Ligand SMILES: [Zn+2]
């Protein structure tokens with residue numbers, strides 16, 4: 715482990731050790747273990763895992779008995795640079811709350827819970843598909859320094875560990891410090907991230923198939939901007955996996 719990784723690990727362990735007694739950090743009522751992200755079994759049972767059928771492109775779940783591949787109305791009007799996007803759970807309730815506190819309030823003890831939610835769907839979803847590489851959506855260096863960690867990179871690390879697919883967190887970089895996407899429309903989001911990402915200088919892919927990892931999929935603007943750069947940089951194909959998805 716290098717010095718930077720060791721210091722992050724130390725900081726995570728310290729964050730987790732601060733919470734005592736080990737009570738669920740979402741409901742505050744039931745016991746929960748640190749290795750479960752301090753989320754009790756009742757709160758875990760509230761996670762809304764996404765169920766097929768999905769739009770084959772953006773992963774939007776649809777009602778009904780659809781057995782053939784289909785695209786949603788939105789994807790028929792757009793042309794994403796990724797082949798498909800999938801997410802483990804709906805971005806709401808316990809998942810959204812823990813994700814926000816993890817990202818914005820450094821509630822690092824939620825990490826094992828969020829990683830579990832992600833792994834439960836992504837690991838079987840990717841099995842046997844022959845992907846070569848896992849790449850997280852990067853943060854701009856300024857934001858990365860402020861937050862001290864990149865949540866997409868952390869989740870990508872768990873996925874790499876569970877699937878044994880190599881992780882490359884230095885391939886993409888965020889060259890423009892974009893403003894937060896939260897209050898923007900779909901068109902504004904796309905404009906906001908256009909040109910925000912680049913391959914690290916001197917690096918190119920040679921036909922690899924890449925899994926792009928992010929925390930939340932909303933309109934797909936961010937992941938599409940990254941997929942476009944990866945494809946231009948030599949990736950044969952890109953799929954997206956996120957922990958949560960806006961519906
Ligand atoms: Zn609870």
Ligand SMILES: [Zn+2]
Nearest residue numbers: 769772786789
């Ligand atoms: Zn779609």
